[in-house]
Amino acid sequence: MKGIHQLAKHLDISIGTVSRALNGRPDVNAETRRRVLEAAEQLGYVANQSGRSLRKGSTNVIGLMIESGKDNVDNSDNFFFGVIGGLQTVFARHNLDLAILPCPSEEDPLEYLQRMVARRLVDAMIISATQKIDKRIDLLIEKRVPFVALGRSHSGGSHTWIDLDFAGVANSAVDRLISKGHRRIAIAAPTTDINLGFVFVDAYRAALERHGLTYDPALVLRARSSEDGGYSVGGDLLALAPRPTAIILIYELMAIGLYRRLMEAGVKPGCDIAVIGFREAPRARFLQPALTCYRLSLQDLGTELAETLLSSMPDYAEIYSSHACNRLWPLDLVPGESDAFELAP
Amino acid sequence: MKGIHQLAKHLDISIGTVSRALNGRPDVNAETRRRVLEAAEQLGYVANQSGRSLRKGSTNVIGLMIESGKDNVDNSDNFFFGVIGGLQTVFARHNLDLAILPCPSEEDPLEYLQRMVARRLVDAMIISATQKIDKRIDLLIEKRVPFVALGRSHSGGSHTWIDLDFAGVANSAVDRLISKGHRRIAIAAPTTDINLGFVFVDAYRAALERHGLTYDPALVLRARSSEDGGYSVGGDLLALAPRPTAIILIYELMAIGLYRRLMEAGVKPGCDIAVIGFREAPRARFLQPALTCYRLSLQDLGTELAETLLSSMPDYAEIYSSHACNRLWPLDLVPGESDAFELAP
Secondary structure (H helix, E strand, O other), X not given: OEOHHHXXXXXXXXXXXXXXXXXXXXXXXXXXXXXXXXXXXXXXXXXXHHHHHHHHOOOOEEEEEEEOOHHHHHHOOOHHHHHHHHHHHHHHOOXXXXXXXXXXXXXXXXXXXXXXXXXXXXXXXXXXXXXXXXXXXXXXXXXXXXEEEEOOOOOOOOOOEEEEOHHHHHHHHHHHHHHOOOOOEEEEEOOOOEHHHHHXXXXXXXXXXXXXXOOOHHHEEEOOOOHHHHHHXXXXXXXXXXXXXXXXXXXXXXXXXXHHHHHHOOOOEOOOEEEEEEEOOHHHXXXXXXXXXXXXXXXXXXXXXXXXXXXXXXXXXXXXXXXXXXXXXXXXXXXXXXXXXXXXX | OEOHHHHHHHHOOOHHHHHHHHOOOOOOOHHHHHHHHHHHHHHOEOOOHHHHHHHHOOOOEEEEEEEOOHHHHHHOOOHHHHXXXXXXXXXXXXXXXXXXXXXXXXOOHHHHHHHHHHHOOOOEEEEEOOEOOOHHXXXXXXXOOOEEEEOOOOOOOOOOEEEEOHHHHHHHHHHHHHHOOOOOEEEEEOOOOEHHHHHHHHHHHHHHHHOOOOOOHXXXXXXXXXXXXXXXXXXXXHHOOOOOOEEEOOOOOHHHHHXXXXXXXXXXXXXXXXXXXXXXXXHHOOOOOOOEEEEOOHHHHHHHXXXXXXXXXXXXXXXXXXXXXXXXXXXXXXXXXXXXXXXXX
């Protein structure tokens, strides 16, 4: 793949002449034009879109930063593949392309993003897995890179974000369990400083208190957001005395490991203990009894993320001016059998 | 995010002076340097890595083109997330970054790749899902873009590729089933022109003939490479008279739909019919009876893909000169219960 510099050097004529020949300008003689076009084909010349875009100050590519750690490899269950479809539907309207930028798990996400910004590959960024304090947000603001965050953070003030309504799920799950007679309700929460963990636990606590129940930190079980994490939550749950009669999970695949651990102990979800999962996921669809969980359209979420981002980019702001720059994304209850029993009062 | 042009314009001094100030050159007076650095911070100036790289002829980014269609969203089961870990392990040694470029399902993959090449975002490409005739390969050769294909093709002559050993799997599965007494063995194959389909069916036919059995095209059941495709294969299989006693699948998630369809008809895998799946997949792990299938390390495959690619790039060719430029990637049998019975002779 050769650019105009290599082409000019190869032909030993000026870059200006090569450029005029390639752009069909009349002030180049026919023989020179013929030589330039022949060499362009021979050397595999590619018009330098990136150079062109830089003059315009844009690359027409939007970056989506994801974390490609082993946990995600084993457990992500296609969340991002689902969102991508929606993003691309919107970007295609404006001849924008999407590049997924996977941050390796060994690397600090801030350093990774700094490098990506320095590479100037993209015009704007979508970041996800926001932490309670997330310096990536400060970086993007400082560097004037338009962005939208999937997830809130305490960093950065009034930037653009969309977040799943974790508080709504915690509220709905607590209400549902209490209406079925449960009073001792455990919750699985992440071990990291990911912001959604704080939102989820705070909302769980507030919902309990709204029903006149006391928050007991011992019922907040910490585990990795994975199938294995669900297995370890199962062990912790069984070790609590008295045992909680219900548990709410924060991550879709936790249910698989939790079911396995409970079954090993002869404790049956939906009979001996109520389980409410988080997002409905293809891999959790095979659980018996069927998991009560929450549904969202990843395609629609992707569309909304893209439009929210564009509303913050000068070239597109007018088209998407009616977009709110922040939004909580609702999830709908999918009742299953895993909590389908009532406790005797 | 501002570049050097905007900075120079803002300060109303020449680009050359701004550049010298930013690069700490002595031929700039102290006051000008101070003004430049202050404005750089104020405007969110970012050193134009892309411009720098273009002068070197490189971006230090490698592209991985994947297809982000709905089938993949529903069914990909993280094949690529697995491979990415291996790719990044190798790329990190050379300060190369990976950008995943998802081709929307509505778009022609050739046109998509043409645009990506024109954007000059990446120094080299990894392509996958190669078709029997795949013009993307001709394009990359013509444009002198170093690349490796995950999958073979009839296009492009002796380019660099790695392919899963589909023929090895077909051979091993046919041998295994024949040793258990099966003579009427069906196979599920893709409906598209993806090259692996041709390889798989050809090897199945050769294996049958090696055992003195006649190839019967009616036993090649075509379906989408998805869970739903497996369900439809189940219907086709049940409609064949006499019914085959065994089936070999080409795609991991087909097993889930196939099991469902067979169960609906009261036909039990591992008792009434033998089933051999393809790649071991997390979502298929929950099938009962356990599926006989094949295993590969996605991390190792990613490492090999990256090293093979680098061996074809001028800057890295020497380091990886011992690498073969083509390789069939083996898969290991994982015996399950889904074919664990012998037919009476």
